Amino acid sequence: MIEAKNVSKSFGEHLVLDNVSCRFEEGMCNLIIGQSGSGKTVLMKCLVGLFEIDKGNVEYDGRIFSKMSFDEMKVIRQEIGMMFQGGALFDSMNVEENIMFPLSMFTDQSLEEKLERANFCLSRVRLENVNKLFPAELSGGMKKRVAIARAIAMNPRYLFCDEPNSGLDPLTANVIDNLISEITQEYNITTVINTHDMNSVIEIGDKIAYVHKGKLWWEGNKDTILKSDNPELNEFVFATELTRKLK
Template identity: 65%
Template sequence: MIEIKDIHKSFDDNYVLKGISGVFQDGMNNLIIGGSGSGKTTLLKCMVGLHTPDQGSVIYDGRDFTKMNTEERIEIRKEIGMLFQNSALFDSMTVEQNIMFPLDMFTTQSRAEKLERVNFCLERVNLAGKNKLFPAELSGGMKKRVGIARAISMQPKYLFVDEPNSGLDPRTAILIDELINEITDEYNITTVVVTHDMNSVMGIGEHILFLYEGLKEWEGSNKEIAHTDNQQLNDFVFASKFTQAAKDKL
């Protein structure tokens, strides 16, 4: 479980997060949603230590990440898997080398043990045998799956995913959502997904935080969204549906 308490973050005069609190549960797809500029990616970066909150706490299973020194934070980071929006693969490395990268950094496993783990992760994301390919040889969906394989290579307790469906066609986006959902359930991971994709929200949104102008405006499940009377959330939901419908007609 991850708990955030009263998270504030500003950049110069831009006050991005204005006291966000919430709980992200084990074995559950926890989604952070909101429009552009709502603060959702900034919140995710505060949670993994890429940004330092101006105020507030990020607590991993009772351990206050914000009060830790560098060495203590490294131990938490070993338990975190991260899939960035653009997959963030190293272009000069093969698929195998990309997935092995965190194992090289954080473990003392033998080469054979690391390769076994790489092959397991590739098989788990349905890319068995693609070890020697380079990112330039992969489709967008394959890059996302390699990113997921790398994110789970350290057998994380916590998985953070930033806009997993960005740049993907609808069919591939659904496959990525299904894969994230399967991995979360199979390994009982605390998964936190930042997205603006309503298909993802309705498909895998077991627990959702909706941000609006730096505030937590609503919290609930995808089953509760249709019955909310929150105006900002309704505007976001129906605007998203309208935008997707317009795209489908092109």
């Protein structure tokens, strides 16, 4: 479980997050949604320590991450898997080298052990016989699946996914959603997903946090989001859904 407790973050005089408190549950797909500029991306970056918060705390299973030294943070960061928007694969490395990268950085495993783990992760995302291909040779959906394989290489307790479906067609996006959901449940991971994809919200939103103008505006799940009487949330949800259908 990850908790944001009264988190505030400003850039200069611009207040981006205003006293946000939210809990992200273990074994669930926890989605952060909101309009562009709402603060959802800043919130995710505060959760993983890419931005230093001004006030409040970020806790990982009771460990106060935001108050830790750099060396103390490294311990928790080794428990985190991150899937960046667009995949962020290293163009100069082939698929298996990309997946083995965190293992080379943070473990003393032998090459044989790293290859075994890379192959397991590739099989888990249903990609086989692509080890020697480079990112330029992969489709958009394949890049996302390789990015997931790399994110779970260290067998993380916490998984962060930043806009995992951006740039994908609806069928491929659904494949990615299902993979993330399956892996979350299978390994009991605390998964946090930053998205504006309403299909993802409806399909895998075990817990949903709607951020509006830097505040936590609504919390719920995929079963309650369409029944909300929150006007700002409803405007976001139905405008997003209409835009998707018109594409």
